[in-house]
Amino acid sequence: MSLATASSSVDMRATATALIARKRLLTFAVPLAILAYFVYIFFAFDILGLRERARLDNAIALVSDTYSYKTHVERNNRRGEIEVAVEGERKGTYDATNYPSWVTVGEDAATIRLDDGGTIEINGDIVRFEVPGFGLIEATQSRADGVTINLDTSDLPDWISYSNTRLSVTTKAARLSLTKARTEVFVYEFGWELFWFTLESPYYGHSFSEIAFGDRIDPTRSNLAGAWQDFWTNAIWRHGDVAWALFETVLMAFLGTFGAAIIALPLAFLAARNFAPLVAIRMAARRLFDFLRGVDGLIWTILLSRAFGPGPMTGALAILFTDTGSFGKLFSEALENVDSKQIEGVASTGAKPLQRYRFGVIPQIVPVLLSQVLYFLESNTRSATIIGAITGGGIGLLLTQAMITQKDWEEVSYYIILIVLLVMAMDSFSGWLRRKLIKGE
Amino acid sequence: MADLTAASLDVTRAHYMALTRQRRLYGGIMLLVFVLLLAAGFGIANERNAGGFLPGLPHIFDFPADVVAEAWEKRANLPGHLIDALPALIETINIAAVATLTGALGAIILSMLSTHGLAPWPRLIPVFRRMMDLMRAMPEIVIALVLIFILGGGPVPAAIAIAFHTVGALGKLFSEVNENADLKPLEGLASVGATWPQRMLLGLVPQVAPNWFSYALLRFEINIRASAILGFVGAGGIGYELKNAISWGQGKFDEAAAVFILLFLTIVFFDQLSSYVRNRMTYGATK
Numbered sequence: 001m002s003l004a005t006a007s008s009s010v011d012m013r014a015t016a017t018a019l020i021a022r023k024r025l026l027t028f029a030v031p032l033a034i035l036a037y038f039v040y041i042f043f044a045f046d047i048l049g050l051r052e053r054a055r056l057d058n059a060i061a062l063v064s065d066t067y068s069y070k071t072h073v074e075r076n077n078r079r080g081e082i083e084v085a086v087e088g089e090r091k092g093t094y095d096a097t098n099y100p101s102w103v104t105v106g107e108d109a110a111t112i113r114l115d116d117g118g119t120i121e122i123n124g125d126i127v128r129f130e131v132p133g134f135g136l137i138e139a140t141q142s143r144a145d146g147v148t149i150n151l152d153t154s155d156l157p158d159w160i161s162y163s164n165t166r167l168s169v170t171t172k173a174a175r176l177s178l179t180k181a182r183t184e185v186f187v188y189e190f191g192w193e194l195f196w197f198t199l200e201s202p203y204y205g206h207s208f209s210e211i212a213f214g215d216r217i218d219p220t221r222s223n224l225a226g227a228w229q230d231f232w233t234n235a236i237w238r239h240g241d242v243a244w245a246l247f248e249t250v251l252m253a254f255l256g257t258f259g260a261a262i263i264a265l266p267l268a269f270l271a272a273r274n275f276a277p278l279v280a281i282r283m284a285a286r287r288l289f290d291f292l293r294g295v296d297g298l299i300w301t302i303l304l305s306r307a308f309g310p311g312p313m314t315g316a317l318a319i320l321f322t323d324t325g326s327f328g329k330l331f332s333e334a335l336e337n338v339d340s341k342q343i344e345g346v347a348s349t350g351a352k353p354l355q356r357y358r359f360g361v362i363p364q365i366v367p368v369l370l371s372q373v374l375y376f377l378e379s380n381t382r383s384a385t386i387i388g389a390i391t392g393g394g395i396g397l398l399l400t401q402a403m404i405t406q407k408d409w410e411e412v413s414y415y416i417i418l419i420v421l422l423v424m425a426m427d428s429f430s431g432w433l434r435r436k437l438i439k440g441e
Numbered sequence: 442m443a444d445l446t447a448a449s450l451d452v453t454r455a456h457y458m459a460l461t462r463q464r465r466l467y468g469g470i471m472l473l474v475f476v477l478l479l480a481a482g483f484g485i486a487n488e489r490n491a492g493g494f495l496p497g498l499p500h501i502f503d504f505p506a507d508v509v510a511e512a513w514e515k516r517a518n519l520p521g522h523l524i525d526a527l528p529a530l531i532e533t534i535n536i537a538a539v540a541t542l543t544g545a546l547g548a549i550i551l552s553m554l555s556t557h558g559l560a561p562w563p564r565l566i567p568v569f570r571r572m573m574d575l576m577r578a579m580p581e582i583v584i585a586l587v588l589i590f591i592l593g594g595g596p597v598p599a600a601i602a603i604a605f606h607t608v609g610a611l612g613k614l615f616s617e618v619n620e621n622a623d624l625k626p627l628e629g630l631a632s633v634g635a636t637w638p639q640r641m642l643l644g645l646v647p648q649v650a651p652n653w654f655s656y657a658l659l660r661f662e663i664n665i666r667a668s669a670i671l672g673f674v675g676a677g678g679i680g681y682e683l684k685n686a687i688s689w690g691q692g693k694f695d696e697a698a699a700v701f702i703l704l705f706l707t708i709v710f711f712d713q714l715s716s717y718v719r720n721r722m723t724y725g726a727t728k
Contacts, residue, residue: 034542041539044532045596053593062590248489255482258475294709298670298680299701302687306504309491316486382580386670389582393489396582400674403586416583423578 065409069193073103073110075122075183077141082110082122086193087408091235094199102187112185114173120185127183129169129176139167139178147178192410194236201230237411242398246422248312249394252387253380253426256319261373264324268331269357275335285328292325297383301391310392318387319380327372334368335361367438374430381426385419395419511691512698522699526682530703533678536600536671537664543600544607544664545657551608552615553641558624561637573616576609585671599676603664611660618652619645655719662708662715669704679704 075082082105086092094100104111112120121128129137137160138150146164153162161168167178175186197204202218203211203226211217211227218226232240267285269275276282300318308314343360351359388396395415402411487494512519553559555569581602588598626644635643672680679700686697 037538037542041535044535045539045600047597050592050595050597053595055591055593059591062587248486251482251486255479255486258479290709290712293712294705296666296669296704296708298666298673298683299704302683303504304501307492307501308494308497311486311490311492313483313486313490313494316483382578385580386582386674390670390673392491399583400586403590406590412587416587419580419583420575420578423580424574427574427578 062409062412064188066413068188068190069410070186070188071100071193073112073122073185073187075108075110077125077180077182080108080124082108084110086199086236089236091198092194098199098205112174112187114171114187116171116173118171118173120174120176122183122185127176127178131169131171137169141178141180141183143180146180192414194234196234197227197230198235201234203227203230237414242395242415242418245388245393245395245398246418249384249388249396249422250381250426252312252315252319252384252394253377255316256323256384257373257377257380259316259320260323260327260376261369263320264327264331265369267324267328268335271328271332272335274338274340286332289325289328289332292321293329294325295321297322297387298390301387305391312388312393314391315384315387315393318391319383323376323380326376330372331365331369334365334372338364370437371434374434378423378427378430381423395422507691508694508698508701511694515695518695519699522696523703526679526696526700526703529672529677529679529682529700530707532596533668533672533680534665534707536596536603536668536676536678537661539600540603540607540668541657541661541664544604544660545611545653547604547608548611548615549653551612552619553645555612556616556619559619559622559627559641559645573609573612576605577613579606579609581606581667581671582674585676586674589675594675594677594681596677599668599671599678602671602676603667606667607660607664611656614656615649615653618649618656622648651722655722658715658718662711665711666708669708679707 069087071084071086073082073084084094084099084103084105086094096105099105102113108124110122112122114120117132119128119130121130125141127139129139131137134157136150139147140149141147147162147167149162149167151160151162156162159170165179167176169176173188177184177186194204203223206214206217211223214223216223220226221229267288270281271285271289273282276285297318300321301314304317304321305314308317338361342364343356346356346360384394385396385399388394389400390396395418399412399415399419402408402415483494551569551573554561555566555573557563557566560566560569581599584602584605585598588601592598622645626648627640630640630644668676668678669680669683672678672682673684675681683697683700683704686693686700689696
């Protein structure tokens, strides 16, 4: 007896020592392995070269565009016309009736008062830029001499760049660019201009309370209806199209998720060990699920868009195909875990097979299935954004389009905010539904 | 007396049947509304699609058939294409691995900061929770596209984008795991004067590491898919190869086929591996 205890305690001691040695090795080996992997990645991803490739000016443009916009005041030096336009867009061009308060446009002349106290005066071919704390920059352009300025060109600060053909002055409040072809002033202002109404709309420049409670602005329409119409059809921000795109994205996620759940449920019975009539059928169903999942949303999107063309239907089907595989696997696992006692109970009352499934199995698995499906609904909203970017539908498409043009970054930030809000809304909606349906709260 | 019992039984039964009928009616109406919603949804989606569902259906196998036919015709090139695409595949897997590792590390820290009983600053728990919600809600493609614009194409934007999302997604799961951890070891460590990092490392991590690992593995599998997709929008890796081969059209379909095969095999491999390892961890080595 005592001998056996002694030998077993020696055994235990040996195992304990071995275990501790293994633990000790692991505590050092795992962080070291991770570190070594990061070193490998550092070189494989060429992190050092990143600094050269990085375009910081792009980042600055992106960030400053997000919270501000610029208005162009432009004189065509060949024809001598002055134009004031938001972001230089035709759709945002001011006419004589509604110039911004900081600019006065006269006969072939314009005066711009800047926020920092400086002024820019365009007078025919002459430009005078009064920079606070620096002094006056006066420049002229002519076809014969090119661009000339009043400063000593050998000793210019780095925010002025000058050559015979071009002058460029950049301050915090504005940027001036002068060439033989045109005189341009870009004035930066805070906010997203024309977000509510474009300049053509009679409601432009009116406050909310004026529109809601004030006199009728457009005699043909009531204020609220007219304002809504002009907002919805805003040619620059296209609120109507954006709303449709958001709806399409949700639609893709909704159709894909629930369509997949409906198809996967009967198939899952064929793949579950305790329900499948034949091993061969079970194996076939499982391989089908593996295949559907393995092909992945990306490949399904490519294949399906060849047959159905770009659009929300293609995206919905791509989600449907992938998720049928995922749901099939999850559902069949849930089915394998059902309690057989309930089914026997229902069977003992003389229920036929279909009734046994309906009253013995479905009530057991519905909470599990619903919570899986609702969880997928939220994550598929995100997938639908990505798939939309590839197949051409929904908010993902708008986002990629806005990014490819590389100029309307305020729209990009607008879309990003909308996408994040959409996903969060879907998240809380599916969470709410889950609590409501499963816990009955 | 007996009469009374029978009558009350009848009343109860009638009441029960009425309730059942009502429930069935409500259930039926719910189902009908749901089916109508689904049908209407398909109708709208079909209408807004460039090509309709029914006209497209016969052509669903045209493209796969073209790819398979061309790949079969040039089947001698296939092994070469497979080897050519291998570096891109490794890049895709690396993106997913780096993103999962860094994302999991971030998630570990954030989840500790946002779990009651563990957090060093309990007042900030809601702040860290909202932070994770926001990170989770951000689709990878949004960050990837912005970073591609700033950093140029390549694996780094994709890795950062996926890691960012992973922090949010894993952080939520990790903090659920943390909530179930036993706090006694932590109290014991605190009583001997252990600092917060020491308490976490020695008291918490040994309890929850297996669960963390299991979730991280699942996330790794999801991230491989994400990294392949991001490649398609310009972030390098196998998705980029696939895009090039496909947009070339006829003539490079054998390359496309090779990429399809590699991608499929990789996803199936990691899918099976992760479910095998997770099963083993849950049920032990026997099952």
